[in-house]
Amino acid sequence: MQEAVFLDRDGVINEVLSHRVRFVNKASDFYLLEGVGEAVKSLNNMGFKVFVVTNQGGVGLGYMTESALEEVHQKMRDDLAAFGARIDDIAYCPHKPRASCACRKPGAQMLLDLAEKHGVNLRKSYMVGDRDQDIEAGKRAGTKTVLVGTREETKSEADMKFKDLLTFTKWLIDGAPD
Structure with a gap:
C-alpha cells in the first residue's frame, strides 16, 4: 500500500492571517509559504x-x-507546478463550522476517503497541520501527526513538531525512523 502525506492548506501551504491576506476566498488571496514548493516536490x-x-x-x-x-x-496547483511539484488529490469540507458533519476536521472522513480511493496505508502516512483540529483528524485516521508553525493556541499533542513543511520534509529525507 501507498504512503501519503496529508496537508492542511491554510497555514501549511499558503499564507493566512498574514500582512497580505486574512482569509483565502479568491485566487488572488493565495500566496504559497516559503519553501512549500520545494517541500512538496521533495515529497513527490x-x-x-x-x-x-x-x-x-x-x-x-x-x-x-x-x-x-x-x-x-x-x-495552488499552478504555483506548485512552477517548482515541479504536484498535489495528487484535494478533499475539502464546504460545510459551516458547526455543521457536525463527518468530513469537517477534526473528523477524519476526508483522510479516510482519500486513503480508500488511493490505496493508502494510514499507519505509514502523515497528517501535517498547524492547528489542533488537523492533529486530531490525523490521530482519528491513524496517521502519524506533524504540527508545523508557531501558533501559540495549539494544545494538541502531535507526534512531531517542526517550524514549517520544508523542515519536516528535510527530516524525512534525512531518514526518518519508521
Missing part, C-alpha cells in the same frame, strides 16, 4: 502521495462559492 520525489485536506467553511457561510474555491485550488 520520495514517492509519497500528497493530498490536501482542508475545511472551507467560507463556502457554507456564503463568503465564497465552490467555483471560487476551485480557482484557488487551481492557483
